[in-house]
Amino acid sequence: MHISVTRDLKKSKSARAALYIFIVLLLVVIIAPFFIKDPGAFSKTIFSAPSIAHLLGTNDLGQDIFSRLIYGLRTSIFVSISAGLIATSLSVIVGVISGFTGGIVDEIIMRIIDAMLIIPSLVILILISAFIRPNLISLIILIALFRWQGGARIIRGQTIALKQKIHIYSARTFGAKKLYILIRHIIPDLGNIIMASFLQNARSAVFLEAGMAFIGISSLSSISLGTIMHNALEFYYLPVWLWWLLPSGIMLSLVLVSFTLLSNLIEKVVDPRLDDA
Amino acid sequence: MLKIKNFSASYGSKKVLRNLNLEIKKSEIIAIVGESGTGKTTLAMSIMGLLTEQFDNTEQSGSILFNGIDICSSTHEELRQIRWKKISMVFQNIDNILNPTISVDKQLNEILNGKKNNSKTNEMLEMVGFPPNRAGSYPHQLSMGEKQKILVAMAYISEPELVLLDEPTSSLDYDTKINLIRVIKKLSPGRTAVLLTHDLDTVKKLSEKVIVLYGGRILESGPTKKIFSNPRHPYTRGLVRSYPSMDRTKDLQGIRGKSEFIDKGCPFWPRCTQAINLCRIYMPPLKKYGDTMLACHRGGIIPLLNVENISKSYNSLEVLKSIYLSIYEGETVTLLGKSGSGKTTLAKIIMGLVKPDGGHIYLENNKIEKWDFGFYKKAQMIFQEVESAVSHRLNVINAVMEPMLIHRNADRRLIEEKAKKVLSEVELPTDNNFLKLYPHHLSGGELQRVVIARALILSPGLLIADEPTSSLDASIQAKIIKMLNRIQEERGLGMLFITHNLGVARKVSDRIIKLEDGIITEARLK
Numbered sequence A: 001m002h003i004s005v006t007r008d009l010k011k012s013k014s015a016r017a018a019l020y021i022f023i024v025l026l027l028v029v030i031i032a033p034f035f036i037k038d039p040g041a042f043s044k045t046i047f048s049a050p051s052i053a054h055l056l057g058t059n060d061l062g063q064d065i066f067s068r069l070i071y072g073l074r075t076s077i078f079v080s081i082s083a084g085l086i087a088t089s090l091s092v093i094v095g096v097i098s099g100f101t102g103g104i105v106d107e108i109i110m111r112i113i114d115a116m117l118i119i120p121s122l123v124i125l126i127l128i129s130a131f132i133r134p135n136l137i138s139l140i141i142l143i144a145l146f147r148w149q150g151g152a153r154i155i156r157g158q159t160i161a162l163k164q165k166i167h168i169y170s171a172r173t174f175g176a177k178k179l180y181i182l183i184r185h186i187i188p189d190l191g192n193i194i195m196a197s198f199l200q201n202a203r204s205a206v207f208l209e210a211g212m213a214f215i216g217i218s219s220l221s222s223i224s225l226g227t228i229m230h231n232a233l234e235f236y237y238l239p240v241w242l243w244w245l246l247p248s249g250i251m252l253s254l255v256l257v258s259f260t261l262l263s264n265l266i267e268k269v270v271d272p273r274l275d276d277a
Numbered sequence B: 001m002l003k004i005k006n007f008s009a010s011y012g013s014k015k016v017l018r019n020l021n022l023e024i025k026k027s028e029i030i031a032i033v034g035e036s037g038t039g040k041t042t043l044a045m046s047i048m049g050l051l052t053e054q055f056d057n058t059e060q061s062g063s064i065l066f067n068g069i070d071i072c073s074s075t076h077e078e079l080r081q082i083r084w085k086k087i088s089m090v091f092q093n094i095d096n097i098l099n100p101t102i103s104v105d106k107q108l109n110e111i112l113n114g115k116k117n118n119s120k121t122n123e124m125l126e127m128v129g130f131p132p133n134r135a136g137s138y139p140h141q142l143s144m145g146e147k148q149k150i151l152v153a154m155a156y157i158s159e160p161e162l163v164l165l166d167e168p169t170s171s172l173d174y175d176t177k178i179n180l181i182r183v184i185k186k187l188s189p190g191r192t193a194v195l196l197t198h199d200l201d202t203v204k205k206l207s208e209k210v211i212v213l214y215g216g217r218i219l220e221s222g223p224t225k226k227i228f229s230n231p232r233h234p235y236t237r238g239l240v241r242s243y244p245s246m247d248r249t250k251d252l253q254g255i256r257g258k259s260e261f262i263d264k265g266c267p268f269w270p271r272c273t274q275a276i277n278l279c280r281i282y283m284p285p286l287k288k289y290g291d292t293m294l295a296c297h298r299g300g301i302i303p304l305l306n307v308e309n310i311s312k313s314y315n316s317l318e319v320l321k322s323i324y325l326s327i328y329e330g331e332t333v334t335l336l337g338k339s340g341s342g343k344t345t346l347a348k349i350i351m352g353l354v355k356p357d358g359g360h361i362y363l364e365n366n367k368i369e370k371w372d373f374g375f376y377k378k379a380q381m382i383f384q385e386v387e388s389a390v391s392h393r394l395n396v397i398n399a400v401m402e403p404m405l406i407h408r409n410a411d412r413r414l415i416e417e418k419a420k421k422v423l424s425e426v427e428l429p430t431d432n433n434f435l436k437l438y439p440h441h442l443s444g445g446e447l448q449r450v451v452i453a454r455a456l457i458l459s460p461g462l463l464i465a466d467e468p469t470s471s472l473d474a475s476i477q478a479k480i481i482k483m484l485n486r487i488q489e490e491r492g493l494g495m496l497f498i499t500h501n502l503g504v505a506r507k508v509s510d511r512i513i514k515l516e517d518g519i520i521t522e523a524r525l526k
Helices: A005-011 A013-034 A065-101 A103-118 A121-132 A136-163 A166-173 A178-214 A225-234 A241-270 B040-047 B076-082 B104-111 B118-127 B144-157 B174-187 B200-206 B224-229 B234-242 B277-281 B343-350 B373-378 B396-407 B412-425 B444-456 B474-491 B502-508
Strands: B002-011 B014-024 B029-033 B058-066 B087-090 B162-166 B192-197 B209-214 B217-223 B287-289 B292-294 B303-314 B317-328 B332-336 B358-363 B379-382 B462-466 B494-499 B511-516 B519-522
Touching: A005 A013, A005 A241, A013 A065, A013 A241, A065 A103, A065 A136, A065 A178, A065 A225, A065 A241, A103 A136, A121 A136, A121 A178, A136 A178, A166 A178, A166 B379, A178 A225, A178 A241, A225 A241, B002 B040, B014 B040, B014 B217, B029 B040, B029 B200, B040 B058, B040 B162, B040 B192, B087 B144, B104 B118, B104 B144, B118 B144, B118 B174, B144 B162, B144 B174, B174 B200, B192 B200, B200 B224, B209 B224, B209 B234, B217 B224, B217 B234, B303 B343, B303 B494, B317 B343, B317 B494, B317 B519, B332 B502, B343 B462, B343 B494, B373 B379, B379 B444, B396 B412, B396 B444, B412 B444, B444 B474, B474 B502, B494 B502
Parallel strands: B029 B192, B029 B209, B087 B162, B162 B192, B332 B494, B332 B511, B379 B462, B462 B494
Antiparallel strands: B002 B014, B002 B058, B209 B217, B217 B292, B287 B292, B303 B317, B303 B358, B511 B519
């Protein structure tokens, strides 16, 4: 078994496209804020159609929709990556400890995970958010706290499979300590699964963040694609949806599509049987 | 009858015999064995009192008492009374001993003080199986075997009390040798004989007691049977192993290095695979162990591994009931058994990978409580599944360096050098292209060698090899087995070789044991 993600990436057109989309989006949210208008600034023209001054027109408060869109995209990507990272780190730490230690520790951790998986996380998330009105950071932490369990289960299973591998036994017979085996053998071997789990978590974080903003329970201070759509829908009787609702919907889809296609590729890498080529 | 006390002899500055102490009783046949150049002939010459007379620049000290007379301090005349009358000798280099201008019967009569005694001469010749009607022949008319017979006849004709036989059979063919051994046996009752030889076959057939001589010192002595079946000194074992006997199936193994005369310490230490610092400093005294005597600081070949009363069950399945097993330094023990008989489980228990239900493991006589680096430096294992024994993310050089990197006990550059050395020891290339290859680039044989190199880089004393050749084709298997034998000779590895292949077992092992129904039995394969 010798896995090379880059080789598979080169072979798959859809994954390559997804990667390009993601890179472009990432560059946009990094570079664009230096050039665009302040998304919070008000102007006297409200509901204006796209023009040179306002590329996607203005909203009900006279704010530039284009800059809000870019900032919203930035929020989405920031939330996805950070919530993905936190959730995946939790998955890896808990999953690896559980799988590698085994015995009673494993038993206890797995029961906690089972319990957390049974709770309808979306409902709880909405309830908590409605109460505490989280800011961006607490939202990220909240999302991460409800997303790591699935990944942890998978990583635990893989860890148990990996620790029976002969090269792990060999490392043990060279006198390697547990930490060495974890850091040098098990975690690198889990690389693709960790990657897949990260992409899954990132994708659902984008979706959750936008969704919660859309139903209006996220922080009012942050600009989110969900908020933009929520606001746009309030004026459904005006013909503004074309430059207000649609672009935000497209942006959200692009982020989701790129994460989905990339995670499809990783799944194929991890399980070559999915590869029908 | 013959007592040698603190006897030393030297040629110039080269000390050949050192503080030799030896006692030979009447009617005993003892053998003194050792490689060429260990001082056997010098000892025989000294007993004959010929050493200082025949060679210049020789010195001797101590005493050789023959029936109370000290040969070392005897005068020429006194020695003349003893030589050939009381002590006779069969010399080693047959061709130079007989006078080519005198017929053999005359040479025999010469020993009887020139008195013509045809009946005695003929009787003797008949005894050694030489036709008396050819007694008038000259040495050049005789074959090698016939000359040897004449030499034996010359040694025994004067009915001496002590006969020294210096390599009496080394240049003879098998039939002639057997004949001669029979003759010597027939002539021996009532006489003492000292056989000096490197021919272990003759020793086994003739002598009751063996003394192993190396570097002018006695390393081991005891009853012949015991010395051959269970040698305790690494040198004795080396001798037995390198001698091609009919019932030995394992490939011949030599003794590493070459014999030298060492001034300090045990003479064998440069070649010994279990030498410790003490061995370089002073010579171990000859100590009594039961009916054998042994000179070794480590008490002879050390037991590397002892497994005591190990048991293991998986749920209700009792795999190992009560396992007892020991492996000595430099020895290959093959563990035979069917698939599923618990061979690998036992190996994993020894390596601390599986916890046994009961019993103990001892390494070099220390009970193992914790399997830590100290243990793994001395014991290593080669796993059965070669293909997955090396992580797919490690290339050759990193894979071989891994065991040492785990402990960061040396500079990376030094570790890399050591890794290359081990790789060449397992007969793999060490160029950069090869070092950068990944396991899936390698053939089965190459990967197996990489795995063996990984196990050897920590210089373990014990190697557990679990079916190391079962996935290889016969020609590569042969190479790997030869290599393992060579490495064993070099390093004195003790090996537990696990296999289900009887042919392989016969070629690699000193001992074969069988695991059946959860217990180990000694297996004899013929």
